[in-house]
Amino acid sequence: MSQSVISIENLSKTYAGGFQALKSINLEIRRGEIFALLGPNGAGKTTLISIVCGIVNPSTGRVLADGHDIVTDYRAARSKIGLVPQELTTDAFETVWATTNFSRGLFGKPANPAHVEKVLRSLSLWEKKDNKIITLSGGMKRRVLIAKALAHEPQILFLDEPTAGVDVELRRDMWALVRELRASGVTVILTTHYIEEAEEMADRVGVINKGEIILVEEKAELMRKLGKKQLTLLLQSPLTAVPAGLEGFALELADAGNALVYTYDTRGERTGITRLLAGLADAGIRFRDLQTTQSSLEEIFVSLVSDRR
Amino acid sequence: MNIYAIRAIYLFEMARTWRTLMQSIVSPVISTSLYFVVFGSAIGSRITEIDGVSYGAFIVPGLIMLSLLTQSIANASFGIYFPRFVGTIFELLSAPVSYVEIVVSYVGAAATKSIILGLIILATAALFVPLHIQHPFWMLTFLILTAVTFSLFGFIIGIWADSFERLQIIPLLVITPLTFLGGSFYSIDMLPPLWQKISLLNPVLYLVSGFRWSFFGKGDVSVEISIAAIFACLGICLAIIAWIFKTGYRLKT
Ligand SMILES: Nc1ncnc2c1ncn2[C@@H]1O[C@H](COP(=O)(O)OP(=O)(O)O)[C@@H](O)[C@H]1O
Ligand SMILES: [Mg+2]
Numbered sequence: 001m002s003q004s005v006i007s008i009e010n011l012s013k014t015y016a017g018g019f020q021a022l023k024s025i026n027l028e029i030r031r032g033e034i035f036a037l038l039g040p041n042g043a044g045k046t047t048l049i050s051i052v053c054g055i056v057n058p059s060t061g062r063v064l065a066d067g068h069d070i071v072t073d074y075r076a077a078r079s080k081i082g083l084v085p086q087e088l089t090t091d092a093f094e095t096v097w098a099t100t101n102f103s104r105g106l107f108g109k110p111a112n113p114a115h116v117e118k119v120l121r122s123l124s125l126w127e128k129k130d131n132k133i134i135t136l137s138g139g140m141k142r143r144v145l146i147a148k149a150l151a152h153e154p155q156i157l158f159l160d161e162p163t164a165g166v167d168v169e170l171r172r173d174m175w176a177l178v179r180e181l182r183a184s185g186v187t188v189i190l191t192t193h194y195i196e197e198a199e200e201m202a203d204r205v206g207v208i209n210k211g212e213i214i215l216v217e218e219k220a221e222l223m224r225k226l227g228k229k230q231l232t233l234l235l236q237s238p239l240t241a242v243p244a245g246l247e248g249f250a251l252e253l254a255d256a257g258n259a260l261v262y263t264y265d266t267r268g269e270r271t272g273i274t275r276l277l278a279g280l281a282d283a284g285i286r287f288r289d290l291q292t293t294q295s296s297l298e299e300i301f302v303s304l305v306s307d308r309r
Numbered sequence: 310m311n312i313y314a315i316r317a318i319y320l321f322e323m324a325r326t327w328r329t330l331m332q333s334i335v336s337p338v339i340s341t342s343l344y345f346v347v348f349g350s351a352i353g354s355r356i357t358e359i360d361g362v363s364y365g366a367f368i369v370p371g372l373i374m375l376s377l378l379t380q381s382i383a384n385a386s387f388g389i390y391f392p393r394f395v396g397t398i399f400e401l402l403s404a405p406v407s408y409v410e411i412v413v414s415y416v417g418a419a420a421t422k423s424i425i426l427g428l429i430i431l432a433t434a435a436l437f438v439p440l441h442i443q444h445p446f447w448m449l450t451f452l453i454l455t456a457v458t459f460s461l462f463g464f465i466i467g468i469w470a471d472s473f474e475r476l477q478i479i480p481l482l483v484i485t486p487l488t489f490l491g492g493s494f495y496s497i498d499m500l501p502p503l504w505q506k507i508s509l510l511n512p513v514l515y516l517v518s519g520f521r522w523s524f525f526g527k528g529d530v531s532v533e534i535s536i537a538a539i540f541a542c543l544g545i546c547l548a549i550i551a552w553i554f555k556t557g558y559r560l561k562t
Binding site: 015016050053054055056057074075076077078079081083085087089090091092093094098101102103104105106107108109110148 | 311313314317318395396397399400401403404406407562
């Protein structure tokens with residue numbers, strides 16, 4: 001078994017109107033990980049997923065799912081994949097039970113009521129199994145879509161914006177379910193434009209913007225960058241240089257010498273703030289105000305995206 | 310072959326039929342009965358016999374064909390258009406099913422439904438007029454071939470259509486007139502010579518004629534020509550569908 005469960009090579013997509021939605025994407029998804037594809041609206045997330053799942057034709061490039069080419073060996077590739085689409089598209093007049101079993105059959109699996117029951121129970125849908133989908137709330141419909149995607153026991157699950165417009169309870173349930181799935185060996189790829197979601201869920205994060213993957217990183221690494229915090233001291237009188245004796249600190253002058261900026265790691269054993277303040281007092285530097293700021297993933301993201309403009 | 314998928318789609322489509330039993334079965338039966346009352350009784354009291362067959366019996370094959378054609382097209386076109394319209398088609402496209410399997414299951418279900426319907430109309434007709442079918446084997450063959458061919462045609466319309474209006478325009482503007490003008494309610498021998506010639510351009514005429522032959526042993530054209538015509542229609546539909554799937558026309562961007 002190779003390490004990559006999905007392997008995307010030079011994948012491009014130009015829509016019929018001439019719009020290039022994906023520009024030579026290269027991406028490897030590791031077996032068993034939770035991968036978050038993060039990007040603003042229109043970045044190409046749904047297009048990318050749709051190609052891997054067989055809903056949209058690629059213009060150029062190649063995709064392997066569990067070693068199977070998604071075009072030439074689509075049967076093997078697709079039977080490994082489950083997809084929860086972004087839009088709430090369900091058959092209104094079917095019952096939950098019927099539609100979930102339908103999906104299982106469609107993906108080539110013999111009936112297995114025990115498995116379908118397990119899936120429905122895990123999504124709190126069991127009580128609703130005989131209800132027509134049209135009678136369900138939006139959140140419940142989303143659960144039904146997840147149940148349909150899991151009905152054929154996929155190895156790879158795509159969740160396209162799973163928590164957009166979803167209430168807190170469902171969001172929590174969904175995250176718990178995703179973790180459970182990962183524990184059972186399923187690879188989960190989710191797209192989102194909520195940074196917190198990527199932060200909360202993912203093992204790795206890929207950032208996509210305007211059809212290009214601009215960053216793929218372990219979440220821990222991103223969090224390390226995220227863990228940086230800055231303390232800004234607004235001085236009573238401006239300085240021309242960082243005072244002698246304070247060179248040991250990561251200090252920078254800002255605002256024409258009117259401010260001192262100290263960058264530190266919140267997750268370190270000690271932040272060094274006490275020592276810094278003592279040092280400032282020793283050097284006779286007085287300040288009239290102070291503030292701290294944290295660079296969020298959001299900011300990292302925004303700066304990454306704007307660098308590309 | 311993904312048998313489970315074919316089964317799932319077929320049963321899904323048939324479930325839709327049972328759910329909408331009223332529209333699916335009951336209303337065609339009622340409208341057929343009305344045709345009998347209007348054409349059979351009112352007109353039939355003036356035209357007593359055509360080719361030695363009572364007028365009431367004469368129109369039975371045409372009436373069945375009329376329903377078979379419109380229902381096959383309606384069922385199959387709706388069956389594939391509706392998922393496109395509401396977006397549930399994504400699941401079909403993402404599933405490990407081949408295009409052949411998709412066609413077999415959708416068209417199979419649509420044809421099944423219209424064959425059942427044709428038989429119900431036949432049974433209804435038998436209540437009004439005494440019927441004796443001379444070639445039951447050929448009657449069933451025509452029934453099945455016509456249902457399959459026009460379900461394929463409906464499937465094509467369902468893929469081509471991008472609105473509900475378009476879905477209905479071909480059945481309304483093309484199929485219904487062709488059926489009415491295709492000798493469903495008269496023999497073309499009754500027409501002036503020019504109109505006889507024009508009628509021969511109407512493919513539906515050959516279907517009605519062949520079907521009528523299977524009932525009464527006599528049609529407007531010879532049965533071999535009718536059989537050739539139905540296979541020609543079938544071949545054309547299959548070719549168009551093959552092209553649609555080869556190009557992904559209207560299904561995938
Ligand atoms: N069928 C289509 N035809 C033309 N352009 C499309 C089509 N689908 C999506 N696009 C365009 O491609 C871009 C990426 O869309 P999408 O993949 O849905 O982005 P995301 O899911 O990241 O919001 C958008 O600019 C969108 O307008
Ligand atoms: Mg999207």
